[in-house]
Amino acid sequence: MGILNQSEWPVDVPRTPGQYMLERSLSDIWNTAVYDGTPTGIAVDKYTIVIDREIRRKMIEFGFLDNDGTPIEPYNIRDIDWVRQMIEEARNG
DSSP: OOHHHHTTSOOOOOOOTTHHHHHHHHHHHHHHHHHSOOOHHHHHHHHHHHHHHHHHHHHHHTTSBOTTSOBSSOOOOOOHHHHHHHHHHHHHO
8 A cells, every 4th residue: 555545544643833832731731730739720720831832933923923923924723624625735746
C-alpha cells in the first residue's frame, strides 16, 4: 500500500500557530491538579491565559494579527479533508 493510499486513515486536530502550547499546557494542568493539589478550575484558568498569550504571540509573529490583536489577514485552518482534496486534485492533474 502506497503512502497516497494511506492518506484516507489519518485523523488529527487542525493546527494553529502556538498549538504546541495547548498540548503542553494540558499536561501542566494535569500535573498541577494531581501532584500539586491545585483545584482543576484554577489550573485550567491559569493555563488558558498561557495558551491564549502564546497563540496570540504567534499569530502576530506570522503576520495574521497586528500588535493590537486586529486581524491583518485571515488564518485558514487546514485539516485532513483539505489534505485529501489536494491529493485528489494532484491525481487528477
